[in-house]
Amino acid sequence: MRFKKLDVFILRSFLQPFAATFCISLVVLLLQHLWKYIDDLAGKGLEWYVILEFLFYSTANLIPLAMPLAILLASIMTFGNLGEKYELTVIKSAGIPLRRVFRPLFFVILGVSMFALWFSVKVIPVANLKWGGLYYDVMQKKPAFDLKEGVFYNGIEDYSIKVSEKSKDGAFVSDVIIYDHTKGRGNTAVVVAESGEISYSDDKRYLFFKLFNGKRYEEMVNQPDFYNRQQFNQMSFREQEVVFDLKDFNLTRTDLGLFKDFWRYKKLHQLEEGIDSLHREILRRQVMFKINFHRSLHFKDTLTYIPDSLLNPDVFSFDSLVYGRKHKEVISQALSEMRSVNGQVDWGKTDIMPVRYLQAKYEMVWWQKFTLSIACLVLFFIGAPLGAIVRKGGFGLPVVIAIIFFLIFYMLNIVGEKMVRELVLPSEIGMWLSTFILTPIGFWLTLKATRDSALFNRDAYLRLFKRLKPQKKTT
Numbered sequence: 001m002r003f004k005k006l007d008v009f010i011l012r013s014f015l016q017p018f019a020a021t022f023c024i025s026l027v028v029l030l031l032q033h034l035w036k037y038i039d040d041l042a043g044k045g046l047e048w049y050v051i052l053e054f055l056f057y058s059t060a061n062l063i064p065l066a067m068p069l070a071i072l073l074a075s076i077m078t079f080g081n082l083g084e085k086y087e088l089t090v091i092k093s094a095g096i097p098l099r100r101v102f103r104p105l106f107f108v109i110l111g112v113s114m115f116a117l118w119f120s121v122k123v124i125p126v127a128n129l130k131w132g133g134l135y136y137d138v139m140q141k142k143p144a145f146d147l148k149e150g151v152f153y154n155g156i157e158d159y160s161i162k163v164s165e166k167s168k169d170g171a172f173v174s175d176v177i178i179y180d181h182t183k184g185r186g187n188t189a190v191v192v193a194e195s196g197e198i199s200y201s202d203d204k205r206y207l208f209f210k211l212f213n214g215k216r217y218e219e220m221v222n223q224p225d226f227y228n229r230q231q232f233n234q235m236s237f238r239e240q241e242v243v244f245d246l247k248d249f250n251l252t253r254t255d256l257g258l259f260k261d262f263w264r265y266k267k268l269h270q271l272e273e274g275i276d277s278l279h280r281e282i283l284r285r286q287v288m289f290k291i292n293f294h295r296s297l298h299f300k301d302t303l304t305y306i307p308d309s310l311l312n313p314d315v316f317s318f319d320s321l322v323y324g325r326k327h328k329e330v331i332s333q334a335l336s337e338m339r340s341v342n343g344q345v346d347w348g349k350t351d352i353m354p355v356r357y358l359q360a361k362y363e364m365v366w367w368q369k370f371t372l373s374i375a376c377l378v379l380f381f382i383g384a385p386l387g388a389i390v391r392k393g394g395f396g397l398p399v400v401i402a403i404i405f406f407l408i409f410y411m412l413n414i415v416g417e418k419m420v421r422e423l424v425l426p427s428e429i430g431m432w433l434s435t436f437i438l439t440p441i442g443f444w445l446t447l448k449a450t451r452d453s454a455l456f457n458r459d460a461y462l463r464l465f466k467r468l469k470p471q472k473k474t475t
Contacts, residue, residue, distance in 0.1 A: 006100075006101070014075070014108070017073070018071065020074075021069070021070040021073040022067065022070035025069040025070050033058050033062060034058070041054070041138065044138060046138065047251075050251060054135070057134065058131060060123055060131075061128060064119060067372075068375040068409065071112065071376050071380050072380070072383040072402045072406055073402045075379075075383030076390070076401060077387065078384075079383075079386075080391060080397075082388070083392075098388060098449055098450045102446075109376055110377065113376040113377055116372060117373040120369040121268050129259060129260065129265040132259050133253070133254055136254060136259070137251055137253055138251070141249070141250070155249075158181045159178060159244065162176070162177045163176050172198075173195065173196045173198065174194065175195075176191070176193040176209075177191070178191040178192075178242065190218075191214060191215075191217075191240075192217075193211035193215075193240075197210040200246075205247060207243070208242075209242040209244065211239070212238065216233075216237070263361050263365060264361075266362075271362050271366045272366070274362045275363060275366065279359065281355050282359065289352070361421065368431060371432060378434075378435055379409065379442075381445070382438060382445055383402065385445040386449075389445070389448060416431055416432070
């Protein structure tokens with residue numbers, strides 16, 4: 001395709017707001033994502049590069065969602081600006097249809113959609129795997145060592161520490177009490193000191209607690225040699241150093257191979273293999289259920305064989321054959337069989353449904369890689385004609401309209417995913433629910449924009465209302 005000056009002008013008008021809105025959308029989504037996990041990150045004493053790594057992997061997962069929002073915003077703003085400055089009117093007066101104006105941006109959005117598809121297939125599974133491993137390690141990490149004045153600190157295993165006062169930098173403390181529970185005998189050993197000094201090893205693995213002018217008390221429990229002579233030991237010291245192991249306070253990286261089988265972290269071909277294997281497993285369990293179920297329903301025929309007779313056979317009703325006490329026994333047995341069959345059906349559901357739910361999650365993630373890329377095209381054909389119709393640029397009305405349509409798109413996505421997870425809708429319908437609903441809207445808006453329909457013209461609606469309003473008859 002040969003680019004002309006009009007194409008360059010349209011592209012230049014679009015790319016600048018697209019870059020700005022994409023960055024803004026990504027930051028907003030990232031802040032919302034960070035707020036979701038802020039309780040898990042706060043108070044852990046994480047290094048700045050660990051938090052940066054966490055945000056980096058989170059950003060990779062949010063890019064395909066930020067692209068449709070940025071395209072919607074940028075397209076409304078671009079054509080709103082063109083309409084507000086009457087540049088769109090000049091283009092149309094030159095005999096250039098609106099479809100021709102959309103054409104260069106269509107190819108750009110098509111390229112963005114293909115990039116979003118590639119990003120979802122190749123990059124996001126790897127980023128999700130590393131994010132999941134890092135999040136697991138952060139959750140396993142203990143909160144940072146934090147002594148507070150007048151409060152017992154129990155973060156270090158088998159120790160309980162209390163200080164009355166501490167310096168601003170936390171290096172010097174006074175009135176120290178340390179309960180030692182390493183022997184598993186309760187509060188049988190305690191160290192009391194007038195003051196102390198706190199320092200760390202270079203690798204932050206060990207905490208050194210240097211105590212001054214104190215005593216150590218220890219009850220002699222379960223030691224018969226000392227029980228009759230003394231009940232406890234007392235030791236005074238001018239200076240003593242207690243070393244605490246802080247290995248649980250450091251961030252330990254887990255092997256990512258432990259998380260590779262989780263359905264959200266799988267690549268496209270792994271999802272396809274998983275869906276196929278789960279489908280075969282469901283069929284196998286269904287066959288086994290049918291075999292076991294039919295065994296419980298079929299009984300051996302114990303009736304004796306009687307040759308056919310020329311006479312009409314006597315037919316007896318069931319109630320005439322079974323009477324009295326036997327009748328109650330038969331009914332009780334039938335109810336017992338019915339309950340047994342009902343229990344087998346429930347067992348079949350509990351055996352098959354977990355696999356079916358897991359298969360639905362695999363299918364949901366598989367379709368998700370395609371739906372977000374197609375959403376870029378759908379939202380472009382909503383935003384571009386809306387901007388041409390509204391004829392308002394900037395961050396005012398276009399942003400409001402874009403947010404409304406994006407919320408509709410996002411809520412439809414959430415509803416569709418939930419229906420797929422709960423097996424209410426098939427995955428090929430639930431995951432495309434937003435596309436099925438918004439595509440006709442985009443087609444209708446494009447049609448209205450190309451025909452210069454007064455969609456948001458208040459006077460046009462007033463004229464229509466007056467036309468529909470019944471006129472009073474004059475005499």
